[in-house]
Amino acid sequence: MAKVIRYEIDPKNPPPLTNAQKAEIAWLTSRPESDVDTSDIPELTEEFWRNAIRRGKAR
Numbered sequence: 001m002a003k004v005i006r007y008e009i010d011p012k013n014p015p016p017l018t019n020a021q022k023a024e025i026a027w028l029t030s031r032p033e034s035d036v037d038t039s040d041i042p043e044l045t046e047e048f049w050r051n052a053i054r055r056g057k058a059r
Helices: 019-030 046-051
Strands: none
């Protein structure tokens, strides 16, 4: 039986990014949006946004 390990991360004080994570973010942000394949995600229609409900804090 595996031992369960739980971690809690403070979203206001996240751990620093590793060099590998920084490199991946740099690579992803350097790619044009046309390279992103969103064909498996349906487009959000105007009807969707009309029926949307804002939750949480308003900005």
